[in-house]
Each structure stands twice: as structure tokens, then as C-alpha cells.
Amino acid sequence: MEYQFTIIVPLYNEEENLLRVEQELSKYLAKAPINTCVLFVNDGSTDNSLELVEQICTRNKDFKFISFEENRGLSAAIKAGFDHSTTPLTGYIDSDLQTDPEDFDLLLEQIGEYDLVTGVRTDRKDSFKKNLSSLIANNIRRSFTHDGMDDTGCPLKVIKTDYAKRIPMFKGLHRFLPAMILLQNGKIKQVPVRHYPRIAGKAKFHLMNRLVGPFIDCFAYLWMKRNYINYKVVRKNE
Template sequence: MSDKDLSPPRIAVVVPVKNEADNILPLLGEITAALSDRWPFEIVYVDDGSDDETPAVLAAAKRDFPQLRLVRHRESCGQSQAVATGVKAARAPYIATLDGDGQNDPADIPALFERFLSASESDRDLLLIAGFRQKRQDNGLRRLSSKVANGIRASLLNDATPDSGCGLKLFSRDAFLDMPRFNHMHRFLPALMIRRGGDVVSVRVNHRPRERGVSKYGLWNRLWVGIVDLFGVMWLQRRASVPIIDRRD
């Protein structure tokens, strides 16, 4: 075991999953390959109440992936709560989130993290790096719905983000824990960061077709909750108060 393996993790990759048994091992291998020999890291998988073989596959994977840590929801609480559980469980000061279906490419994480680290240390708590998926590998209806949703979001929230639905994002743990939390908040992280007085930088990332398993949500069940949440975030923006620190002793 190297000294790097014994060092506290610098970055945690948080992966929320529900019924993704076939995607666990391939994605773990890719995350490990992307981050090994770069920074000390941990991988936090949050099983959001899976009823397939996901829990067994994850438990067995700990033998081959020592950086892997597991948290399980007894019942499904949704992706946003799974992300929040993973961030709270993480020990690293910086967080990368990744969808568990294999469509995000872990090889993009180092570029996002390098961009994040290029900011001064005092600015990182007010910075979010968001993936911007190129050549979306989804069907036409999903691409259209995403384009419309991103357009409406950008117009109403001014979130400076062309692809706020991309699961690949990077931010500080402290920043996330300081944000208001609600169901589906993971779709609004850029707007919530700006509400804190921070900045959002979008970085072009790869997007891959889903090779295993099926999507856990569709167009209509995202559309209606998205409208309600959109107005909720607009209310939060109007109620925001960001103090200017004049002195700190």
C-alpha cells in the first residue's frame, strides 16, 4: 500500500444508484483508473433502496476497490437525497457527482478538478464546475425535453449553465452543505451556487449511450415536479441575502 493510499482523500466521487447492478463494476473500474496516481480519493456509493442485486454487487466490490464506501437507504428517497447522503458521508473536502448509469465518463473528472483547483483556495467554496454534455447519446424526445428545460431554467433562474441536468459536477463539500436542501435539488445546483454569491463554470464533457439497465424516470414525471421546483428556486433566489464580510479576526 502506497503513502497515497494512506493519505486523507482529497476528492470524493459520490454516485447515487438505484437498481444499477450491471453498471457497478464497470463504472468503479473507470473511476479508479481516472483518479489513481493523481490524488488520494474515495468513492461513495449511495444505494437508494435498490431491490435488485445492487447491494450484493456493491458489498462484493469492496474487496477489489479499497476506496469504496457504501451507504444504503432502506427505502428509495430519490436522487437528490441520495446525493445529499453521499456528500454528508464523504470525508474529502471536494466532491464530484456522477450518475450511476455509466453515461457520464469518469475520465472527465480530472479536467473538472484541475479547473476547480486552478481557482484560489479562498474562492473554491464559491465555485461549481458543471459538465456540459456534448453529442447527447439519448433519444430525440429526451434531448428535446432537456433543451427546452435548460432554456426555461436559464431564462427564469439566470443560472449561467447550458446543461444543468448533467450529473457530472464538482464543488466543495462545505458549499453543498450550506445550500438549502429539497427534493430534486440536484437539478438546480448551479442556481443555488449563484444564490450563495458564487460562480458556475461549464466544461464540455463526454456523454455515452446507456449500455446496461433502464432509466428510472421519464419525461412526464420530471416535467411536473420540475415546474414546481423551478418556482420554488425562484422564491429562494428572491429571498437570498449574501453578507459582505468586512472583517474576520
């Protein structure tokens, strides 16, 4: 089968969620509008996640995995997924399943005209503190990037893979994917998606790394913007 869409699933110590991830993504793959595969990226988990991922991939031909030697963070896991994707389209979803794989269809409907389509979580099921910190972080980021996106932390995105592979990722840059597509003169769009409470496992982000980290990363983005190299080949000798 020739796949057209790769769903990246970054994970770190998510053993309590992985069988549900297998079930929900298997259901989605069976009715996805295009041929789709799943790529787990194990970010150096210290629990039983890697063993479970290996079992899942053994019994599902459309599921693959890569595993880090040690924990390197969400941005590294997403970059590794981009690097190993071989399909024209790449997306990702968090292993906590607070977003619904079926909502990939909403993003795929728009991706033809755009280079990145991201979900924006409606009626968020997180705590007041988490929602407030995300709101503040998004406002800070938007004031630096002017990307017009309301929820870049939404863990449901679809991106054209050739654009994804040109993103010079650094720690924290997963929050700036729309802005990095704009640096490539690409087009971006946000689409409302459903959101659910986390029912298993532990959240990996807290107040400090939702606010302090993104604020510092904004200055890294400004440096990147000033120094970003963008070109388009219009002619070459084969």
C-alpha cells in the same frame, strides 16, 4: 491516505452496471491527479445492487458506501453524499456511466478559481425525445434562475465541499446546483465533456418528470431565493 476528492455515485437498481462502474472508477483512481475516493449512495434499491456494492467496497479500500432504508430520489442521494463527504472537493457521476470518469480531470483543472464546475454534454447519445425534453427543461430553468448553464442535468460535477454542505436540498434541487452556488455568491463554470449511450439498466426519468417536475421546482427555487440566508464570518473569538 488523506483524500482530497470524493466521487459520489448515486444508484437505484443498477446491478447491471455496477461491476463496470467498479472497473472504470478503479482505473480512474489509479491515475487521478489528486487522492480520490468513491462513495456509493444506494437509494433503496430493490434489486441486487446493495449486495454488489458491499462486495465492491470489501475488495477496494478506496470505495465506501451508505444505503437508504427506502427509495428517496436522486436529490436525497446527492445530499447524503454531500453530508458524508469529508474531503475539500466533492463530485458526482451517475452509475449508468454515460459520462466518463476521466473527464473529472477537465473539471478539476478549473475548480481552483471556481466553486462549482459542471460538465455540459456534447454530442449527446440519447433519444430525440430525451434530448428535446432536456432542452426544454433547461430553457425553462434558465429563464427562472439566470444561471447561464446549458445542461444542469449533466451527471458530472465537481464542487467545493463547504459550498455543497450549505445547499438546502429539497426534492428536485439537483437540477439547480449551479443556481444554489450563485446564491452563496460563488462562481460557476461549465466545461464540455463526452457522452455515451446507456448500455445497461433502465433510465429513471421520463418525459413527465423531465418537464413537469422541473417546471414546478422552479417556483420552489424562487421561494428559496427570496428566503435564502447567506452570511460570511469575518471574525470570531476562538
